[in-house]
Amino acid sequence: MISIEHISQSLHEALSASLNSTLVLLIEMVIAGVLVIALFAVLGLVLVFMERKVSAYIQIRLGPNRVGYQGFAQTAADTLKLLIKEGLTPDGADKFLFNLAPLVVMVVAMLIMAPIAFTKGFQLWDINIGVLYVSAVSSISVIGILMAGWASNNKYSMLGAMRSGAQIVSYELSAGLSVITIVILVGSLSINDIIASQQNGWWIFKGHIPVMISFIIFVIAVTAETNRAPFDLAEAESELTAGFHTEYSGMRFAFFFLAEYVNIFVVCAIGATLFFGGWMPFHIGSWEAFNHVMDFIPGIVWFFGKIFSLIFLIMWFRWTFPRLRIDQLLNLEWKYLLPIAMFNLLLTTLMAITGFYFK
């Protein structure tokens, strides 16, 4: 079977044979960049379509079904529309920051992609603090939102940006604490180590109750961090028209839109890596035959399957629950999620010390 690892390996060898090392690095960086951008474009198209279809079926509608077979080309048509649309800049806006904000959001979304392991040996950057890197870099994206809110010179944008800032800063805490649960059990921050530790079973099964609690907290916190309903106070179309991107149009708006979906993808990828074993197939302890059958499905299929299940879960939240008020939002974080996450952390530490989990 041809694996992606072999392809990248042979590409590297072919390049190294004829060129010097700096040039090889440069070419490989360009290839990686092109791959990431291509992944972004495909993700944007697929996820927007998926969101519209999921929302439609949940609300007992049909959703887009005119452009292309079953509406598959709808998002491509929308993108084309956004590309040729005029990008307006409001009077009195801080033009430099106004144009910079979508780029910051986009670049941050690209940076988070770096340490994610898509399948065995297919990773842009095998950094030894992968999980910490992701949570650190994702905290920059709030700056882009604040920048957009300030530079638009619009009260709605400003309010949206402030709400979003308060929300992201506070929910980062419980997301971080739930990630630390797994880090304690594995004993490493590296994405590859975390995946390797789930060879004989995913953490959600091996770590039973504490890990399940931390998974629930993780899902709630990342939904809030990506500014999605029921935590979409930053956009809140019924109160703030569109929040921080009220004044944006055309391609700059598309950048915000795309960054939102890429962020969802990335946090779901992190969730899949931490709790569901990344690209690791579903293995049960010592059932050799069963494990062998599962190994036949390639890792990338497992990985994307897990990611899309989690994305579906988050979309399911969005189209089921009503939006929270700002005080309810902060109550949920500071009075419920954070204490429970801290208590859970204590429980996990005890479990890790006593070895009271499936190995």
Next chain:
Amino acid sequence: MFIVDYIKTVYSTCKSLLSGMRLTGYYFFHHKEIITQQYPDVRLVMAERFRGEVVMTHDEKNEHRCTGCTACELACPNATIKIVTKQELQPDGKKKKALDTFVYHLELCTMCNLCIMACPTDAIKMAQTYEHSVFDRNQLTKKLNAPGSKLMEGVE
């Protein structure tokens, strides 16, 4: 106890959220619940009592039942109907009032059905059409009697 209340709140919240998700999840997987009609492909036949617009019935010999009595015009609350009559020569040499043009302003009509109830000869009725959009307002002013149509025999 505070801690018991706290746990109870968490439990009941989770339960109510899950019951909401169960319903939407059911809808997601059961597409037969969808009642949306794909309009240009599927055109609904409206119920008999639906009032789309006023039409005049003609039979196969292109004859209508309207005597031009203007009862409908008088009954109409917002001047939707305008009846133009003419004097027609009868075979016995007498002149008689007959319908020339039945002008109907669809853009003014509120589908109140009063004209149909006022009509002594059942000449007009409500149709079940609903695709009334046009590019120009003038197109909504309609002539209801077909060109060359005559009064049906025996209708007084």
Next chain:
Amino acid sequence: MEVSNIIFYLLGALILACGVLAVTSRQIFRSAIYLLFCMMSVAGLYFWMQYEFIAAVQIVVYVGGIVVLIIFSIFLTHRVGKDLAEPEFKRTLFAGLASLFAFLLFWWVIKRNEFFGEQPSGELSVRRIGEEMLNYKQGGFVLPFEVVSILLLAAMVGCIVIAMRAQTEKN
């Protein structure tokens, strides 16, 4: 010149340029953004030195925490599109003198001490940092760690005292 050196000088230039812009900009929000880029370039420098953990902590603390707080306070106290007034000459002079003095002090310290060209001990793993933090033997960091914790606790208590509404007496 190697690629590594080019990257170092690029990062250094970025840090200096953003620092100067943060001080001289007359729009306070832009100053905050330049400060942010300055902090991120410092994090880039840590990445360049392959101290990934320190770099990530730099981003979490300075970019995700402090700059966001600064921006929040700007949001609550300033208006969009309003430039700050030109500073008084006296203030500029003293600020310049203070930074010159700090620069000379650093220069003096750097000149007096010799630096090793190579890093003393290979990779700095997270595990080692954690162990050193809780090491109470010779050269351990448990005492500074605890002192800093107490400082933070005091700061938090102070915040709560300031933010707490005074209990109104019921009559």
